[in-house]
Amino acid sequence: MRLSQWLEQNNLTHAELADLIGNVTAEAVRLWAAGSRMPDTKNVLQIERATGGQVTVRDLHEARAEKLAAE
16 A cells, blocks of 8 residues: 555655654655655564554555656
8 A cells, every 4th residue: 555545544744754764854754655765674664563553564665666667
């Protein structure tokens, strides 16, 4: 599942997920959700935990690849 979809389905803002992950900004979460940036390994694991495994490293990579292909 895409991070942006997960946020929407769970009615969470970028800032709220940033708080759940800890030590990241809402802007970082926005960039990850848009596929504009790829989180580092530590944050990928935090995203997987925060989403209960619904957003995986594969999902994040696919979103990034789609964004790059569109540019």
